[in-house]
Amino acid sequence: MNLISPVLETHNLNIYYGDFRAVTDVNIQIPRHKITAIIGPSGCGKSTLLRAFNRMNELVPNTHIEGEIIFEGQNLYGRDIDPVEVRYRIGMVFQKPNPFPKSIYENVAWAARIHGYRGNLDELVESSLTKAALWDEVKDILKQSALSLSGGQQQRLCIARAIAVQPEVILMDEPASALDPIATLKIEELMQSLKKDYTIVIVTHNMQQAARASDYTSMMMLAENTRSGTVIEFEETNTLFTRPKDKRTEDYVTGRFG
Amino acid sequence: MNYGYPIRNKGLQKKIKPGETVIHVLLFLAGFISIFTTIGIVFVLGKDAWLFFRLPEVNLWDFLTGTSWQPHINKFGILPLFTSTLLTTAIAMTIAIPLGLAAAIYLSEYASQKARKIIKPTLELLAGIPTIVYGYFALTMVTPLLRSIFGANIVEIYNTGSAGLVMGILILPLVASICEDSLSAVPRTLRDAAYGLGATKLEVAIKIVLPAALSGISAAIILGITRAIGETMIVAVAAGAGPNLTLNPFKGAETMTGHIVRISGGDLSYDSIDYNSIFAIGLFLFLITLVLNIISQRIVRKYREVYE
Numbered sequence: 001m002n003l004i005s006p007v008l009e010t011h012n013l014n015i016y017y018g019d020f021r022a023v024t025d026v027n028i029q030i031p032r033h034k035i036t037a038i039i040g041p042s043g044c045g046k047s048t049l050l051r052a053f054n055r056m057n058e059l060v061p062n063t064h065i066e067g068e069i070i071f072e073g074q075n076l077y078g079r080d081i082d083p084v085e086v087r088y089r090i091g092m093v094f095q096k097p098n099p100f101p102k103s104i105y106e107n108v109a110w111a112a113r114i115h116g117y118r119g120n121l122d123e124l125v126e127s128s129l130t131k132a133a134l135w136d137e138v139k140d141i142l143k144q145s146a147l148s149l150s151g152g153q154q155q156r157l158c159i160a161r162a163i164a165v166q167p168e169v170i171l172m173d174e175p176a177s178a179l180d181p182i183a184t185l186k187i188e189e190l191m192q193s194l195k196k197d198y199t200i201v202i203v204t205h206n207m208q209q210a211a212r213a214s215d216y217t218s219m220m221m222l223a224e225n226t227r228s229g230t231v232i233e234f235e236e237t238n239t240l241f242t243r244p245k246d247k248r249t250e251d252y253v254t255g256r257f258g
Numbered sequence: 259m260n261y262g263y264p265i266r267n268k269g270l271q272k273k274i275k276p277g278e279t280v281i282h283v284l285l286f287l288a289g290f291i292s293i294f295t296t297i298g299i300v301f302v303l304g305k306d307a308w309l310f311f312r313l314p315e316v317n318l319w320d321f322l323t324g325t326s327w328q329p330h331i332n333k334f335g336i337l338p339l340f341t342s343t344l345l346t347t348a349i350a351m352t353i354a355i356p357l358g359l360a361a362a363i364y365l366s367e368y369a370s371q372k373a374r375k376i377i378k379p380t381l382e383l384l385a386g387i388p389t390i391v392y393g394y395f396a397l398t399m400v401t402p403l404l405r406s407i408f409g410a411n412i413v414e415i416y417n418t419g420s421a422g423l424v425m426g427i428l429i430l431p432l433v434a435s436i437c438e439d440s441l442s443a444v445p446r447t448l449r450d451a452a453y454g455l456g457a458t459k460l461e462v463a464i465k466i467v468l469p470a471a472l473s474g475i476s477a478a479i480i481l482g483i484t485r486a487i488g489e490t491m492i493v494a495v496a497a498g499a500g501p502n503l504t505l506n507p508f509k510g511a512e513t514m515t516g517h518i519v520r521i522s523g524g525d526l527s528y529d530s531i532d533y534n535s536i537f538a539i540g541l542f543l544f545l546i547t548l549v550l551n552i553i554s555q556r557i558v559r560k561y562r563e564v565y566e
Binding site for chain 2: 054056059061084085087088089091092093094096098099100101102110111114115158161162165
């Protein structure tokens with residue numbers, strides 16, 4: 001599959017933890033202003049691949065990559081690339097809601113402050129919380145600790161916090177796996193409303209979620225012999241779920257796997 | 259029916275298990291010894307301090323506010339001893355807090371696994387040096403250094419500054435170690451969140467990890483202060499003999515602990531007024547450290563609730 005102008009593009013990407021190759025030969029393109037899901041069984045390297053897109057992997061000692069990831073014409077792993085600048089433009093939402101132990105307001109405003117935001121901070125906080133569908137619930141308690149919110153609200157706060165930086169891409173690592181079905185639905189609706197401004201890449205092991213919420217799906221699987229994960233199929237979500245080309249994808253999405 | 263097991267207790271009643279009981283009692287006694295010791299200390303301090311305060315020459319108000327401690331003319335004002343304790347403690351903490359915190363931030367946020375493995379034990383080694391050694395280090399190394407910098411006519415041979423500085427070095431590993439524990443206890447996920455927003459290492463360390471660990475750090479500081487107030491050998495050797503009401507760190511001045519050492523080292527007759535007076539000072543010290551300990555425990559308890 002070749003897209004006209006992908007936001008992110010991997011070329012023969014291999015990711016290593018020490019000597020162990022966790023992800024092998026990934027060549028995918030992430031389409032602009034779409035939601036791309038990465039699915040696959042546990043331990044197949046979905047999160048590792050996702051975290052390679054904003055260089056979060058290297059916070060773990062002894063990780064390295066081979067190959068390249070092209071973002072807007074530049075190799076993210078080029079010699080002169082600063083990972084801090086990469087993460088400023090490619091944001092991330094994590095599996096477990098992880099708000100800072102600060103006020104709701106401060107959670108959203110924090111990154112704007114460190115990046116020297118020149119606009120009106122109050123407006124930025126309000127618009128970010130509104131986009132994250134949280135404003136109405138928290139507008140009267142902005143000074144309260146973020147930890148007083150429910151899990152679902154905390155996760156939407158984390159999304160608001162990521163949006164406030166105005167990144168181009170938002171990476172989501174199983175953002176709803178710690179949430180109940182209602183909170184999950186809210187996050188999925190939120191993703192739909194966000195995709196007109198952002199490119200979203202989401203890791204999920206919930207296939208219904210991928211089928212419901214994403215435009216493109218990348219199917220990952222462990223290779224039998226090397227125990228290393230790779231992308232075995234990358235298609236429009238509809239196609240991948242209804243007419244999978246790979247037998248393993250078919251078995252997985254129909255629940256017949258393993 | 260029981261293949262290999264002894265016959266089971268059909269009625270399910272309690273069996274007497276002597277081993278369990280003995281261990282239970284031993285463990286209880288182990289815990290009780292520290293409580294018993296504390297009670298004993300309070301009793302001894304309280305009893306002799308009571309004998310002191312009961313004397314007609316002494317009253318509590320003069321004890322707490324008097325500016326002169328001269329037992330031979332019945333002047334028992336604790337302020338000169340108390341201020342020099344405060345002075346040495348303050349000097350020690352100006353060394354121990356910034357350096358300890360900086361070392362802790364380095365160890366927890368910056369140091370590689372390898373560097374940490376070398377630096378942490380080395381730092382903890384500092385805490386294992388006998389305090390008498392520190393005392394003579396102050397007297398024979400730091401004091402001459404101070405005298406060569408500020409002038410021998412300004413810096414006395416015995417002075418609180420030198421004792422305070424060395425006490426700071428003694429306390430540094432304690433502060434660093436507890437601060438490092440509380441910084442490392444800040445969940446990885448909080449750091450990830452900040453890095454994911456494009457924060458630099460320094461921003462993550464100073465603006466996210468440090469505030470999240472603040473209660474642990476305050477507990478470390480209070481424990482350090484407690485240690486400094488109670489520290490005896492360094493001040494006994496290097497801070498000077500003789501109560502002196504001054505805030506000048508270049509002058510000699512005896513601290514509460516230093517005074518107790520000097521007086522109890524001499525041949526005091528049991529039940530003399532001098533003898534009883536040191537128990538009053540001891541009780542006063544005990545109360546200060548007790549209050550500080552209670553405060554730090556409160557803070558530590560609060561710190562456990564911070565992230566959830």
